[in-house]
Amino acid sequence: MMNFEFDLQSYTSRFKAWAQTFRGGITLVCLAGLMLFPLTGNEYLTQVLVTAMILAIFAASWDLLAGFAGQVSFGHAAFFGISGYFTAAMVKFAGMHWLVSVFVGAGWAVVFSLLIGIPCLRLKGPYLALGTLAFSLILWNLFLTGTWLGGTEGISGLPSTGSIFVAFYIIAAFMIGSLVLMRAIVDSRLGTILKSIRDDETCADASGIDTTVYKLIAFMISGFFAGISGALFVLDTTAVNPAVYQTLYSFYGIIMAAIGGMATIYGAIIGAFLFVILSELLRPLAAAALLIFATLLILIVRFAEEGVMNPFLDRVHDLWDMIRRR
Amino acid sequence: MGVILEVKNLTKKFGGLTAVNDVNFEVHRGEMLGLIGPNGAGKTTLFHLISGFEKPNNGSVFFDGIDITGMKPFKIVNHGMARTFQLVRSFRYLSLLDNIAVACLSPRGKEAFGKEGIDEAASSILSSVGLVDKARLPPVILPHGDLRKLEIGKALGTNPEMLLLDEPFSGLVHEEKEGIARLIKRLNSEGVTVFVTGHVLRELMTLVPRVIAMHQGRLIAEGPPQEVANNKVVLEAYLGRGEAFARA
Numbered sequence: 001m002m003n004f005e006f007d008l009q010s011y012t013s014r015f016k017a018w019a020q021t022f023r024g025g026i027t028l029v030c031l032a033g034l035m036l037f038p039l040t041g042n043e044y045l046t047q048v049l050v051t052a053m054i055l056a057i058f059a060a061s062w063d064l065l066a067g068f069a070g071q072v073s074f075g076h077a078a079f080f081g082i083s084g085y086f087t088a089a090m091v092k093f094a095g096m097h098w099l100v101s102v103f104v105g106a107g108w109a110v111v112f113s114l115l116i117g118i119p120c121l122r123l124k125g126p127y128l129a130l131g132t133l134a135f136s137l138i139l140w141n142l143f144l145t146g147t148w149l150g151g152t153e154g155i156s157g158l159p160s161t162g163s164i165f166v167a168f169y170i171i172a173a174f175m176i177g178s179l180v181l182m183r184a185i186v187d188s189r190l191g192t193i194l195k196s197i198r199d200d201e202t203c204a205d206a207s208g209i210d211t212t213v214y215k216l217i218a219f220m221i222s223g224f225f226a227g228i229s230g231a232l233f234v235l236d237t238t239a240v241n242p243a244v245y246q247t248l249y250s251f252y253g254i255i256m257a258a259i260g261g262m263a264t265i266y267g268a269i270i271g272a273f274l275f276v277i278l279s280e281l282l283r284p285l286a287a288a289a290l291l292i293f294a295t296l297l298i299l300i301v302r303f304a305e306e307g308v309m310n311p312f313l314d315r316v317h318d319l320w321d322m323i324r325r326r
Numbered sequence: 327m328g329v330i331l332e333v334k335n336l337t338k339k340f341g342g343l344t345a346v347n348d349v350n351f352e353v354h355r356g357e358m359l360g361l362i363g364p365n366g367a368g369k370t371t372l373f374h375l376i377s378g379f380e381k382p383n384n385g386s387v388f389f390d391g392i393d394i395t396g397m398k399p400f401k402i403v404n405h406g407m408a409r410t411f412q413l414v415r416s417f418r419y420l421s422l423l424d425n426i427a428v429a430c431l432s433p434r435g436k437e438a439f440g441k442e443g444i445d446e447a448a449s450s451i452l453s454s455v456g457l458v459d460k461a462r463l464p465p466v467i468l469p470h471g472d473l474r475k476l477e478i479g480k481a482l483g484t485n486p487e488m489l490l491l492d493e494p495f496s497g498l499v500h501e502e503k504e505g506i507a508r509l510i511k512r513l514n515s516e517g518v519t520v521f522v523t524g525h526v527l528r529e530l531m532t533l534v535p536r537v538i539a540m541h542q543g544r545l546i547a548e549g550p551p552q553e554v555a556n557n558k559v560v561l562e563a564y565l566g567r568g569e570a571f572a573r574a
Contacts (some may be wrong), residue, residue, distance in 0.1 A: 020364070189431055192420065196428040199417035206402035206415070207378070210434025243536045 006060040011184060022317050027266070035172065038165040046164050047103035052276035053175040053269075054232045058249075059256035060179050060268035061225035062152075066254075067263035068186045069218035070198030075136030076226055077080060077249035080114060082139065083109040084244050088155040091235070098159070102174075102231040109227025117219035121212055133247065140245035154241030158234070171232055175269070178225050183265045194218050221313050226253075233248030259300055261307025270309045330355040330519050331376070331407075336385035338371055338543075345371040347543035349386070353488070353521055359513045360530035361523040362550065363540035364564050369523045370412055371490050373541070377409045378402045383432055389571075390487070404434040408481035409490035414473040414522075416465040421474060426451050429483025438485035448483065455479040455509060471502030476510060488519040495529045509534050527555050528563040537565070 004015045017025040038046050058080055086201040087105030096104065120131040144152060185191055196204045197218075198212050203209050219276045234240040256275045258268025277298065282289035304311050331353040338346040344536065346368045353359050363369050371470035376387050380401040386395040394402050403409075408429075417425050426448035430439050439447035452458045455475040460468065465476055474494055481489055495503045510533060514520045524530045530537060531551045531561035539547040539554050547554045554560055 067569040108409065187429075193431060194415045194426050195420055196424075197418055201417050202379070203411075203417060204428065205399045205427040205479075206379075206403065206409055207480055208400050208408070210400050249528060261454055322432070 001025055017081040022320065023313055026316065031176070034219035035169075040167050043164050045237065048275075048278060048280050050164065050168050050171050050236055050274045051233075053171050054229050054236060054250065055256060055276060056174055056269045056272035057232070058226055058229035059179045059221045059253045059260070059272050060182050060265050061229065062187060062250075062253040063257040063260075063262060063265055065218055067220035067232060067257065067265075068191060069194040069222075070200060070201075070216060070220060071215055072129045074247070074250055074254075075116065075132030075274060076136070076222075076253050077247065078110040078139050079243050080230035080233070080249055080253075081134065081136075081143070081240075081242075081244035082112045082283070083230035084240045085143070085149055085155070087154035087231035088158055088234050088240040091151060091158050092155050094203050100234055100300040102228060102235070105231035105234075106227030107222050109223045109230065113223025114141050114216065116214050117223075120283055121215055136245055140242055140247075143242040143245060150241070152242060154239060156241075158238040160235075160238050164199070167236060171236065172241070174228060174232055178228055178323040179265055179269065181227060182221075186265060190214075190217070221258035245293070255297065259297070261309040261310060264307065267307050267309040270312075271307065274308070289321075327353050330357075330390055331521065332388040332470055333372075333376065334386050334388070336387065337383050338368075338373070338375055339383050346375060346382070347459065349540075349543075349545055351538055351545060351548070353519060355487075355521055356514075356517060356521040358510070358534045359521070360534035361422040361521065361540065362527050362530060362537055362554070362560075363523075363525065365525055365542040366542075367525075367563070368543040369525070369540055370492055371543075373409060373490055373523065377407065377490055387400060400432070403484050403486075404432060406434065406485075406487035407490065408484045408486035408488075410477040410492055412493040412496060414470070414477055414479070416473060416476055418466045419464060421462050422446050422452060422457055422468075423463060424474060425465060426479050426483045429480045432484050434484050440518075444506075450480045451479050454482070456505070469502075471499070471505065471524050473507065474498065474502070474506055478506075478513075482513070483555060486518060486563070488521065489513065491520065491522040493523055493525065495524055495526075495546050503529065527551065528562075531555070533553055 019028060034049070037049060060077050063075065083105035086108040087101045090101040090104050091116070092100055116132060118136045120128055123131045143149065149155060159171065161170070188192070193209055193214050196207070196209065197214055201211050230244065256271035257268050259274055260269065260271030278293065282292055285292065300308060329352045333349055334348045336346055337344065351537065357412050358474060361369055361372070371380060375382050378394065379396050379397045386393055388394065389402065389405055389407050389552060394404060417428060423445070427444050429435055429445050430444045449458060449461065452461050455478055457472060457475055457479065460472070467471060470478065478491070478494070494506050494510065498506065510520055510522065518544060522530065522534065534551065537551045537554045538545055539557070539560045546559045547557045
C-alpha cells in the first residue's frame with residue numbers, strides 16, 4: 001500500500017546533475033560558507049545560526065505537511081514540544097545518550113502525531129487548522145498546570161556539548177540530513193500521492209488512493225521531523241518548559257516556511273535564517289521591532305507570494321547570465 | 327454475458343427531495359450502457375451512489391457479485407470500478423504523467439502494472455488517450471477536451487473492469503466529442519464495461535446499444551436508443567407535456 005521506496009542510484013545521479021546546475025552550485029557554495037562560519041570564532045552569531053538551523057528543520061516539517069500534503073496545521077508546536085519534553089526527561093532522569101534521546105523524542109512526536117492526526121482527519125481546511133491548534137493548546141495547559149515534568153519550571157540543567165562550535169556542526173548535520181531526507185520523500189512516489197491529495201482529495205479517492213492512510217503518514221513524517229527539531233532545540237538550550245507548546249512556535253514555523261517558499265522544503269532554510277537574523281537585528285528596537293517585522297512580512301507576502309527563495313535565485317541567475325555575456 | 331453491476335431499489339433523499347427513487351437495473355459484463363435524462367434527473371446522484379461518494383437511504387449495489395453499498399470510493403475503485411466526473415477533476419500541479427501515475431499507484435494499479443512498471447504504464451495510458459506529447463505539462467493549461475481524456479486516462483490507471491463516465495461530452499466541441507466517442511468505443515472493444523451518462527440523447531445514440539432514461543429520480547424507460555428516443559414519457563420529460571404531444 002505504501003510507497004516509501006527510493007532509488008538511491010537515481011537519487012545520487014540526480015544529485016550530481018543538480019550540483020552542476022546554477023541552483024545546485026549556489027546552494028553548495030552557500031552551504032560551504034555556512035560550514036566555514038564557526039571559523040570566525042564569533043560565539044554569539046554562531047548561536048544565532050544554530051537556532052536558525054533548528055527552526056529550519058521545524059519549518060520544513062510544517063512545509064511537508066501543509067505544502068505537499070495540503071494538511072494545514074496550526075498546532076505544530078505540539079510535536080516540537082512533546083519531543084522536547086521526552087528528550088529532556090530521557091537525558092535528565094534516565095541518563096540516556098543525547099543522540100538516542102533525540103530519536104526517542106522524535107518517536108514520541110510520531111505517536112502524538114497519530115493521536116492528533118486520527119481525530120483530525122475528518123476535518124478539512126480551516127477546521128483542521130483549528131483542530132490541531134486546539135491539541136497544542138491542550139498540551140500547553142496540561143504541562144503548564146500539571147506538576148509532572150517540572151510544571152511551569154519544566155526541566156533544566158541538561159548537559160551541554162560545552163562548545164557552541166561543536167553543537168553547530170552537529171546541528172548542521174541534522175539540518176542537512178533532515179532536509180535532504182524530506183526532499184527525497186516529497187520527490188518519491190509517496191510524495192506524488194501526497195501532492196495528489198493536496199491538489200484534489202476527491203480525485204485521489206476516485207483514483208483508488210486510501211487518502212486517510214496517506215494523510216496519517218504525512219502527519220507522522222512531519223511529526224517526526226518537528227520532533228527532531230524540538231529535541232535539538234531543548235538540547236541546545238539545555239532546558240524545556242511549557243512555553244514550547246505556545247501557538248507562537250507553530251506560527252513561527254508557518255511564517256518561516258511562507259517566507260522561504262511553500263512546497264519547496266529547502267525554502268525553509270532561507271525563511272528560518274531570514275526570520276532569526278532579522279529578529280536579532282531588530283531586537284534593540286524593542287516594541288518598534290514587532291512593527292517593522294510585521295511590515296516586512298506583509299511586504300514579502302504581498303510581493304513574493306511564492307516566497308523569496310525561488311524569485312531570489314532567479315534574479316541571481318539572471319545577473320550571473322548577464323555577467324557571463326559581457 | 328453475466329451481470330457485472332446490479333442496482334436494487336436504490337433510493338437517496340436530500341431533506342424533502344428524493345433525488346434517486348427506487349431505481350433498479352443491471353449492467354452486463356462487456357456491455358456499453360447509456361443513462362439519459364434532463365438536467366436534475368438524478369443521473370449524477372445515481373453515479374455517486376454506485377461509486378461510493380454518497381450513501382443511499384435504501385437499496386443496494388452489487389459489483390461483480392460483491393455488495394459495495396456504502397463502501398468507500400477508493401475501495402470500490404480497487405474492486406475494479408472507476409469513474410470520471412461531470413465537472414472535470416485533476417491534480418492541477420502534477421504533470422499529466424504523474425496524474426496517471428497516481429492512479430497506477432493504487433493497490434489495483436500496482437497489482438496490474440507492478441511497482442517497477444508505473445511510469446511505463448502511465449506513459450502507455452497517456453499514449454492511448456492521445457496525450458503522450460503533453461506528458462510533462464500540468465493539466466491547468468490543457469483545453470477542456472484534453473482534460474476529459476485525462477480523466478478517462480486516470481480511470482484507466484486503476485486497471486478497471488468497468489468505467490462510469492459522467493457526461494463525458496459535456497462542454498466539448500464536435501471534433502472533441504467524436505474523439506472521446508472513439509476512445510470509449512475502443513475501450514469497450516478491449517473488454518471494459520462502460521456505463522455512460524449524457525443529457526443529450528443524440529450524443530449516445532450512435533455510441534451505446536442500450537439506454538436507460540431517468541426523470542425526477544425514477545427510471546422511466548429502457549431499451550435501444552431509437553426506441554427510448556421515441557418514447558412518449560421520455561419526450562415529456564425532456565420537452566414538457568405540450569411539446570411532447572405536438573411532436574408525437
